[in-house]
Amino acid sequence: MELDNAKKVLEVSHLKQYFNMGKKDEVKAVDDISFDIYEGETFGLVGESGSGKTTAGRAIIHLYQPTSGSIKFNGQEIVGLKDHKKMQQFRRDMQMIFQDPYASLNPRMKVKDIVAEGIDINHLAKNDDDRSKQVADLLATVGLNRDHASRYPHEFSGGQRQRIGIARALAVQPKFIIADEPISALDVSIQAQVVNLLKKLQRERKLTYLFIAHDLSMVKYISDRIGVLHYGRMLEVGTSDEVYNHPLHDYTRSLLSAVPVPDPEYERTRTQIKYDPKYEDGSKKRELVEIVPHHFVQCSQDEIPMYQERAKEMGLSVRA
Amino acid sequence: MQSKENILEVNHLKINFKTYAGTVKAIRDVSFNLKKGETLAIVGESGSGKTVTTRSIMGLLANNAVVAGGNVLFHGQDVLKMSQRELENLRGAKIAQIFQDPMTSLDPTMRIGRQIAEPLMVHKGVKKAKAMAQALEMMKLVGITDAENRINDYPHQFSGGMRQRIVIAIALINYPEILIADEPTTALDVTIQAQILDLMRELQDKIETSIIFITHDLGVVAGMADRVAVMYAGKIVEFGTVDEIFYNPKHPYTWGLLSSMPTLDTNGDELPSIPGTPPDLLDPPKGDAFAARNSYALKIDTEKEPPFFKVSDTHYAATWLLHPDAPKVTPPEQIIERQKKFAKMQQQLEDKKLHHKVEETEEQP
Numbered sequence: 001m002e003l004d005n006a007k008k009v010l011e012v013s014h015l016k017q018y019f020n021m022g023k024k025d026e027v028k029a030v031d032d033i034s035f036d037i038y039e040g041e042t043f044g045l046v047g048e049s050g051s052g053k054t055t056a057g058r059a060i061i062h063l064y065q066p067t068s069g070s071i072k073f074n075g076q077e078i079v080g081l082k083d084h085k086k087m088q089q090f091r092r093d094m095q096m097i098f099q100d101p102y103a104s105l106n107p108r109m110k111v112k113d114i115v116a117e118g119i120d121i122n123h124l125a126k127n128d129d130d131r132s133k134q135v136a137d138l139l140a141t142v143g144l145n146r147d148h149a150s151r152y153p154h155e156f157s158g159g160q161r162q163r164i165g166i167a168r169a170l171a172v173q174p175k176f177i178i179a180d181e182p183i184s185a186l187d188v189s190i191q192a193q194v195v196n197l198l199k200k201l202q203r204e205r206k207l208t209y210l211f212i213a214h215d216l217s218m219v220k221y222i223s224d225r226i227g228v229l230h231y232g233r234m235l236e237v238g239t240s241d242e243v244y245n246h247p248l249h250d251y252t253r254s255l256l257s258a259v260p261v262p263d264p265e266y267e268r269t270r271t272q273i274k275y276d277p278k279y280e281d282g283s284k285k286r287e288l289v290e291i292v293p294h295h296f297v298q299c300s301q302d303e304i305p306m307y308q309e310r311a312k313e314m315g316l317s318v319r320a
Numbered sequence: 321m322q323s324k325e326n327i328l329e330v331n332h333l334k335i336n337f338k339t340y341a342g343t344v345k346a347i348r349d350v351s352f353n354l355k356k357g358e359t360l361a362i363v364g365e366s367g368s369g370k371t372v373t374t375r376s377i378m379g380l381l382a383n384n385a386v387v388a389g390g391n392v393l394f395h396g397q398d399v400l401k402m403s404q405r406e407l408e409n410l411r412g413a414k415i416a417q418i419f420q421d422p423m424t425s426l427d428p429t430m431r432i433g434r435q436i437a438e439p440l441m442v443h444k445g446v447k448k449a450k451a452m453a454q455a456l457e458m459m460k461l462v463g464i465t466d467a468e469n470r471i472n473d474y475p476h477q478f479s480g481g482m483r484q485r486i487v488i489a490i491a492l493i494n495y496p497e498i499l500i501a502d503e504p505t506t507a508l509d510v511t512i513q514a515q516i517l518d519l520m521r522e523l524q525d526k527i528e529t530s531i532i533f534i535t536h537d538l539g540v541v542a543g544m545a546d547r548v549a550v551m552y553a554g555k556i557v558e559f560g561t562v563d564e565i566f567y568n569p570k571h572p573y574t575w576g577l578l579s580s581m582p583t584l585d586t587n588g589d590e591l592p593s594i595p596g597t598p599p600d601l602l603d604p605p606k607g608d609a610f611a612a613r614n615s616y617a618l619k620i621d622t623e624k625e626p627p628f629f630k631v632s633d634t635h636y637a638a639t640w641l642l643h644p645d646a647p648k649v650t651p652p653e654q655i656i657e658r659q660k661k662f663a664k665m666q667q668q669l670e671d672k673k674l675h676h677k678v679e680e681t682e683e684q685p
Contacts, residue, residue, distance in 0.1 A: 189580060193594075
């Protein structure tokens with residue numbers, strides 16, 4: 001993708017999400033992160049548990065009221081937005097697919113009502129026939145058939161439930177989908193099916209994805225660009241090939257070295273890089289700096305030359 | 321490794337579960353063995369029967385389970401016929417298990433030192449003071465920092481990775497002959513996972529235990545296993561050494577598993593995937609259970625279950641594709657790449673052997 005001319009759909013700047021503010025157990029779940037997502041791309045957010053990736057996703061879709069910072073969607077500021085109409089439009093444009101397909105579907109609702117909930121709220125169906133037709137179309141899109149509409153969630157397997165979750169998200173014709181670990185709860189043989197479905201939908205409907213996951217190989221495969229989160233801060237952002245092939249930050253290097261690869265010969269010689277969080281200790285003001293074109297690393301002013309040196313060692317052209 | 325004795329043999333094991341809906345045939349004729357000091361990985365998706373298999377080894381089957389056939393021989397003695405008391409002497413002493421979720425497998429109301437020492441006191445009758453001293457040693461061995469001060473802490477005061485270390489310490493304190501690790505790192509982050517796997521390898525060298533490693537993560541298998549058994553719908557469909565399974569797989573299900581997992585080098589628009597879902601074991605399909613999802617399925621697959629075909633002395637696969645009369649098929653691209661690597665490795669091995677032979681003959685007068 002040509003990043004220089006691409007249109008920004010989502011602009012997140014200095015987003016902070018704190019919990020229990022001012023109390024002893026204050027948690028800075030997301031601590032001043034900034035990134036942009038371009039139209040039609042998949043942005044992968046990776047990090048270990050507790051890194052704040054899920055909180056970031058939930059703050060962006062406004063399930064939380066952010067502590068501070070700005071979230072712009074198609075140029076419209078979302079934080080503190082009071083206009084009810086605009087807010088409802090935003091909620092239609094941005095949808096979410098959740099991690100656990102067993103917990104995210106109401107067990108007392110039939111599939112057709114789960115899928116059509118957004119259609120009903122947004123008055124997108126002209127009449128009952130239209131509603132049924134839309135549901136049937138959506139189910140067909142995600143690879144289920146129309147007979148499934150009158151069944152309950154417990155009658156489906158994990159992979160099928162995740163398809164229902166995807167159909168529900170698509171029902172209101174969103175432009176942007178946040179997928180929070182959409183495949184972690186699924187079996188290996190089913191994961192690939194769901195990933196292929198997500199990719200197909202993206203091509204057909206020109207969707208933009210924020211893909212949150214801890215499975216690094218899957219994130220690399222599905223994403224155009226990647227952001228690495230640690231302790232609520234964004235440490236490195238770049239195209240997925242750049243981040244994986246030429247990681248600049250120590251944490252990214254350590255994280256990648258820990259990924260097990262299905263290749264015994266490689267595994268026998270793999271050494272894990274130990275991470276020393278000295279470039280993250282909070283003693284200095286650190287911001288994302290563009291070291292290589294479109295490849296950012298969180299660092300302070302005096303650390304820039306070090307990362308530039310690293311980039312040069314890997315044969316990359318450094319940004320002046 | 322081949323010369324080593326089998327400490328565990330599972331022969332033609334069949335286990336059914338009685339449910340309201342009918343009889344679920346969870347394990348349908350499973351046989352394998354475990355040698356001293358080796359790591360056997362059992363791979364498969366949920367419902368394939370890997371956990372039930374290991375539970376039968378521990379004598380931990382649910383009340384509605386029926387052993388419909390076969391036996392589990394531990395040093396020649398059938399575990400399935402043991403009395404409760406005999407089983408109690410086995411569990412935690414000779415065969416120990418690490419469970420998947422470190423958050424729920426520890427007693428939240430018991431100090432961890434005591435929990436680690438308990439198996440010693442119960443099984444070996446060691447006095448408390450001595451057992452606690454050994455527990456402290458074990459804590460240091462599994463890498464719990466500041467062990468002296470933490471021995472009296474409760475589980476909730478530890479992180480997930482540390483809790484899994486505690487679980488490992490409990491499992492290993494009696495130096496068991498067999499350690500069953502059921503998805504021991506699935507609940508952990510990759511960096512912590514790497515540490516725990518390193519720890520397990522290190523401890524295995526030290527106390528020479530055999531490990532049965534259950535997982536769905538082929539990356540973990542590649543790094544841990546000596547031999548691999550692939551399970552599907554209550555059966556083992558392929559088994560062999562780790563190199564044979566990863567570089568020369570023969571069963572289409574193994575092909576599907578290996579190619580549907582992206583590696584850091586995978587690119588392209590579509591990930592190869594296995595279509596459909598596993599069969600319902602309430603009513604297993606006739607013939608090969610994988611046939612419905614198998615794009616390489618032959619006509620005979622829907623009629624008759626394939627037996628094991630021998631690939632090498634250590635490598636067997638249950639697919640009709642290996643029958644001499646079967647048509648030649650081209651495996652997925654990724655598998656061909658893997659097979660090329662295998663051929664190269666075999667060649668290197670041959671060269672080495674040849675080299676040795678030449679040297680030997682030269683030495684002889």
